[in-house]
Amino acid sequence: MxxxxxxxxxxxxxxxxxxxxxxxxxxxxxxxxxxxxxxxxxxxxxxxxxxxxxxxxxxxxxxxxxxxxxxxxxxxxxxxxxxxxxLAKGFAQIAVEGLRVEAGAGAADVKVARAAAEAGVDGLAFLRGIPGAIGGALAMNAGAYGGEVKDVLVAARGLDRRGRAATFTNEEMGFSYRHCAVPDDVIFTHATFEGRPGEPAAILAAMNEITEKRSTTQPVSTRTGGSTFANPGGPGGSPKAWELIDAAGCRGLSRGAAQVSELHCNFLVNHGGASAADIEALGEEVRRRVRETSGVELRWEIRRVGVG
Missing domain, CATH: 3.30.43.10 (Uridine Diphospho-n-acetylenolpyruvylglucosamine Reductase, domain 2)
Known part of the structure; x- marks a missing residue:
């Protein structure tokens, strides 16, 4: 169409x-x-x-x-x-001054983590474990491996639906688990982070550990969208989404070419040729089975937009 x-x-x-x-x-x-x-x-x-x-x-x-x-x-x-x-090349700038890291909303999380590490700024290594760019990380208070955006953000800048610029402090972002309270019509364009002093070699070694963990526990080399559902227990809490999905017998469940990852069952993967409808319907089937087996309503982390 x-x-x-x-x-x-x-x-x-x-x-x-x-x-x-x-x-x-x-x-x-x-x-x-x-x-x-x-x-x-x-x-x-x-x-x-x-x-x-x-x-x-x-x-x-x-x-x-x-x-x-x-x-x-x-x-x-x-x-x-x-x-x-x-948001592409025009929003991908990264600069480090002292302990502060300035990043455009289109900058890849991993590149921000690496720039900070090479400058001896600790506290941002967790971004290595988050697929995507800074704008999305701001919007959902992204986190992994013991860190969240709320822990290191000083302020974020964005444009509202009328093109008016505004700056939001960490407090004004209204962060909670995988959520920020800034109006949905705001498009984030820039972020200022602040870390703490560290040794580049030690920070890079920690990032390498994250890389290794991801490659052995997540389907990072496939067509996937990252974590599909938020953990009902919050960061570090229990139960975790993957535990509920596994207990509901969904590991390896498929619909067409879409499948619940065998490696990490909170990831949906497209093995080639899956439609968006296949992927979304598979996710909804997972939610249904988890609801029936545990009574827990899983919340999508993947943004689903457009018309069916």
Whole structure:
């Protein structure tokens, strides 16, 4: 299927756009699942000012969605109406000064972790274990291996639906487990983190341990979206999502080419050719079985957007 082409309308409303704008762009190459329908309009802004120009000019009735590296995004097979903003090279800058790390929202978490480590800034190594980019990490208070974004964030900057810039302190982010309280229409563009003094060699060694753990316990080399469901017990608590999924007999469960990972059953994988509907339906079947066996309602961590 395809959507009506709205790129002409967008360019007329925002004639000074400098980024790329494409109609009915495929979404599958933008997500780690490599599945999903077309995007009505895909916009890759040149920088924050370019994005602000678009948002200020875009009619209110046109919805806006944002993607970074696409690690935890599933676009349904019917496609995504409106504009999908992709934060890419113009938002990938990383700089370290003292114990502070400045990062664009499109910067890969692993690259931020490495830049901090090489500069002797400890406390951000946990980002090595989080697939995706900084914008998504801010939006969901991402965490792994004993650390969370809330532990190291000083402030985040973003643009609202009208293109107005705002800065949010750590407290104003309203962090909780895998959640922040900033309005959903805010697109994060930049983050300031602060760590503590450390030895680069020791930090890099800790990151290597995380890499090794991930490669042996998670299906990192497959088409997957990272952790599918939030842990009901919170960070470090019990029960963990994978334990409930395993107890419900879902390890290895499949639908078409989509499967619950045999290696880590809180990961859904696309073995090639799975539709977004297959992946989402498999996740819902897992939720149903867990509900029936344990009474626990699993909450999706994967963002599912678009029409079926």
């Amino acid at each position: 395809s959507f009506p082409d709205i790129t002409g309308e967008i360019r007329a409303a925002a004639p000074e756009l400098r980024g790329t704008l494409a109609a009915n762009a495929p979404s599958a190459p933008l997500t780690w699942f490599r599945a999903g329908g077309p995007v009505q309009a895909l916009f890759t802004p040149a920088d924050e000012a370019d994005l602000a120009h678009l948002l200020a000019a875009l009619p209110d009735e046109i919805p806006v969605t944002v993607v970074g590296l696409g690690s935890n995004l599933l676009v349904r097979d019917g496609g995504l109406p409106g504009v999908l903003v992709r």
